[in-house]
Amino acid sequence: MTGRRPTAEIAAAVVLAAAAIAVLPRVLELFALINATVYASMAVLALSLGLVWGFGGILCFGQAAFFGLGGYGYAVAALNVADTTWAVPIALAVPAAAAALLGYVMFYGRISDVYMGVITLTVTLILFNFTNSTAGDQWRIGAAPLGGFNGIPSTPPLNLPGDPGNPLPPERIFAVAVVCLAACYILGKLVLRSRFGRVVVAIRENERRAELLGYDVRRYKLGIFTLGGFMGGLAGLLFANCVFVSPTMFSLFYSGQIIIWVMVGGLGTLAGPIIGAVLLQALTTWAGTLPAVNPSLILGAVLVAAVLALPKGLLPTAAAALRRLRRRDAAP
């Protein structure tokens, strides 16, 4: 999928994003629009893991950690400085730095696959437990109470850069989220086209061979992992703008969901995780409205079915089917 017609794919992303910004706020009601913003933030989150796992070959069980750190970083900074122009870089720097630190420990410690999964999971759990226990007045950072289990409900929305008196309405926040999603997709495409991205993919294909060819595997893995952490943080920032931050952002359920999105959408693609996130998020929301069925049951069944029947995910399977059809048409 990579390398072929990247310019066309980037153009398609720009057109789709522009169309979404132009059309959706006119046709959707406010509630649905805010929901669409949540979907966009989830798609950014799925994209971040799609990059780290699908191209870097690093299965991170704790992508939710960066999601939560981005959200908390934004909420705490925004409550402290009033002008969210300065909260945004902080919210992006915190998860990226956390990813860099965690990645340094893991990759330079030469920790193998399964153990990496455990460590990322453990870090997420520590954050979950810690934020859950921060109820009460002694737990505050500057002017921002951490709020324990209840999170920070009073997160201020983004404002126009440099103009704190002018918070963005939900329509604008939606536009920001869609732009961020498209930008992350394009950034992913560009990174994968670069020399750095090619080496990352080479390492996924055969780590030892890449190492024998003289590449410092640890550095490249650290690079892609940090980029993933940055995108995860961006997703958290967007999420904080349309819902609010709470310890559930760090929960095992979120970490699991992200993996499911990527898996169902298609590992090793960038559009797949986005599609997976939107489809499954819609499925969970729809299942939540059914009185008799529990959404967890449906999500679980989808995951088991996906692993057994579609181990490559929706997008690659569909693409392969399309190619087969074309070949059959071309044959006679």
Next chain:
Amino acid sequence: MDLAVAVALQVLTGIATLLIISLGLAVIFGMMRVINLAHGEFLMLGAYAAILSARAGLNIWLAMLVVAPLAVGAIGVAVERLVIRRLYGRMLDTMLATWGLSLGFIGAVTMIFGNTVAGFSAPLGSVAIGGYRSSGYGLFLIGAACVLIAGVWAVLRFTPAGLIARGTMQNPEMAAALGVSPSRVYAIAFAVGAALSGLAGALIAPFSGVVPTMGTVYIAKAFITVITGGAAMLAGTLSASGLLGTVATLGTFATTPVLGEVAMLAVAIVLLRLLPEGITGRFFRRSL
């Protein structure tokens, strides 16, 4: 002095709990390198099996020690036949599929029994140690952990079935060449692991409360204990739960339960950084 004994008992109870909840996962991981993320739900199903049969009028001990492992063992057989069997050798896929199973079990149980906490009080009252009181059930858990680990060790070490299991664990192709069917061994091992998990769920039910989501509290702890322990299933689980259980209980005693747990997780991370293959990757390598 009394305080020291009371704290020591508390630490031992913490270790025993960790050991009990990890053993089923360790057997499955040690035998076939499958990380069963539905382990927490096996615990939950064991607890439900115990509570339901106790409510139906069965003796509480019978419900906990017999019905729960049998019921969950049967579920384990079904899971192995339907899902795990197709995925041997694909570790990540098994993890994802069992995660799906875990979500599915939570959803199904919530639908049937509702999202409410059930529970039964710990049998066996309390024991006085000088000026302190300790629960008799804690002592029972320590005993149960010892019996379980000794039992699994004895089966692996002394019985023909244990010999076959160890052989298959070390080299499945060679075992197959000698006339053992690895897929049958795996099926039995998975069922035994599931049964141990069911038993564990029933044993912890009196102090954890029985909710559909109770497994999520324990899966991570069990997972971390088993991985920190490393490849040798008994020595690894024993040493890791000894270490992590001590840290968690003492941390809880010194600060709060949450910080105690955070301390335990932090120790696990540091340990994996120093010993990337787990404790038994470096020490006790030749043990079971």
